[in-house]
Amino acid sequence: MTDANTATGDAGGQPLLEVTGLKKHFPVTKGVFARVVGQVHAVDGVSFTIGRGETLGLVGESGCGKSTVGRTVLKLLEPTGGSIRVKGSDITDLSPKDMLPYRREMQMIFQDPYASLNPRMQAGAVVREPLVIHNVGSKAEQQERVAWLFEKVGLRPERMYAYAHEFSGGQRQRIGIARALAVNPELMVCDEPVSALDVSIQAQIINLLMDLQDEFQLSYLFISHDLAVVEHISHKVAVMYLGRIVEATDKASLFDMPLHPYTEALLSAVPIPDAKARTRQRMILQGDVPSPINPPSGCHFHARCPYAMARCRTESPPLREVVPGHLTACHLHDGGVTFPLAKPAGT
Numbered sequence: 001m002t003d004a005n006t007a008t009g010d011a012g013g014q015p016l017l018e019v020t021g022l023k024k025h026f027p028v029t030k031g032v033f034a035r036v037v038g039q040v041h042a043v044d045g046v047s048f049t050i051g052r053g054e055t056l057g058l059v060g061e062s063g064c065g066k067s068t069v070g071r072t073v074l075k076l077l078e079p080t081g082g083s084i085r086v087k088g089s090d091i092t093d094l095s096p097k098d099m100l101p102y103r104r105e106m107q108m109i110f111q112d113p114y115a116s117l118n119p120r121m122q123a124g125a126v127v128r129e130p131l132v133i134h135n136v137g138s139k140a141e142q143q144e145r146v147a148w149l150f151e152k153v154g155l156r157p158e159r160m161y162a163y164a165h166e167f168s169g170g171q172r173q174r175i176g177i178a179r180a181l182a183v184n185p186e187l188m189v190c191d192e193p194v195s196a197l198d199v200s201i202q203a204q205i206i207n208l209l210m211d212l213q214d215e216f217q218l219s220y221l222f223i224s225h226d227l228a229v230v231e232h233i234s235h236k237v238a239v240m241y242l243g244r245i246v247e248a249t250d251k252a253s254l255f256d257m258p259l260h261p262y263t264e265a266l267l268s269a270v271p272i273p274d275a276k277a278r279t280r281q282r283m284i285l286q287g288d289v290p291s292p293i294n295p296p297s298g299c300h301f302h303a304r305c306p307y308a309m310a311r312c313r314t315e316s317p318p319l320r321e322v323v324p325g326h327l328t329a330c331h332l333h334d335g336g337v338t339f340p341l342a343k344p345a346g347t
């Protein structure tokens with residue numbers, strides 16, 4: 001953990017990815033002249049780092065902005081504010097041309113493996129495409145690498161001549177992983193990579209990603225709404241709510257000692273295999289995630305929080321380190337850490 005506003009750090013020196021105060025706002029327009037009448041605050045000041053060979057799980061409900069973080073980090077969307085550094089170099093304002101060398105180092109695995117593969121291309125051509133774009137090797141060398149990549153992701157190389165519709169969902173995701181891996185990236189943004197797959201297949205894909213991480217020292221920004229999946233693959237976890245990180249720490253601390261009421265609610269919904277070993281009371285959140293166009297004042301979570309106090313409606317709690325290595329944005333811990341969470345007297 002580096003400082004109070006940075007979710008997760010790299011103990012081994014310079015992080016591979018360093019995101020500081022990242023913002024992505026989308027204009028809301030109205031009328032024939034597309035007059036801007038507001039802004040969607042999809043990502044509103046997010047900071048985190050990812051070290052080499054490390055997985056940061058970014059978790060939260062649908063619409064919290066986590067996928068927008070992934071796309072903005074890769075500069076598939078231009079950030080509204082903040083900075084993105086890769087191995088110490090600031091890429092925030094680089095032009096598409098200047099971004100090209102960084103695109104090799106940062107690849108994406110998408111949620112829907114079918115939609116992300118061109119149905120008119122053979123699977124081998126899909127995997128080879130990044131090699132062509134980045135002008136890596138001769139055609140024969142590219143074909144050889146594609147065959148090797150197919151083996152690496154658990155597909156028979158002769159399947160490279162088949163089309164996307166001839167593969168199962170899990171196999172299509174393996175093709176997506178092979179494509180992402182083709183140009184030897186260091187960072188992969190995995191955007192809900194298993195949520196469209198059957199549970200049995202999910203485990204296979206997660207295990208494949210973990211094996212590849214071990215073999216190639218890959219770093220993952222792993223975006224998911226599923227805490228059970230995030231617990232399995234992540235070293236560190238950041239919890240997002242309405243465009244902001246509300247809690248961030250190492251995996252064990254987050255699951256053993258959640259310090260933010262939103263994290264507590266998310267965890268209470270995760271099934272526990274051995275009910276005798278740990279008891280966890282189910283906490284049902286009231287209401288929907290508020291609109292990011294007009295987020296609530298103070299703590300964005302106050303309208304749904306069972307612990308909300310008067311000041312929560314007006315004062316926005318900063319993300320700060322309340323236990324070494326454990327950051328949270330909640331007024332409950334202002335007078336010292338409160339765990340398990342308890343309602344303050346008089347609320």
Ligand code: SF4
Nearest residue numbers: 299302305312330331
């Ligand atoms: Fe709940 Fe207040 Fe903490 Fe927000 S700051 S999570 S409303 S207790």
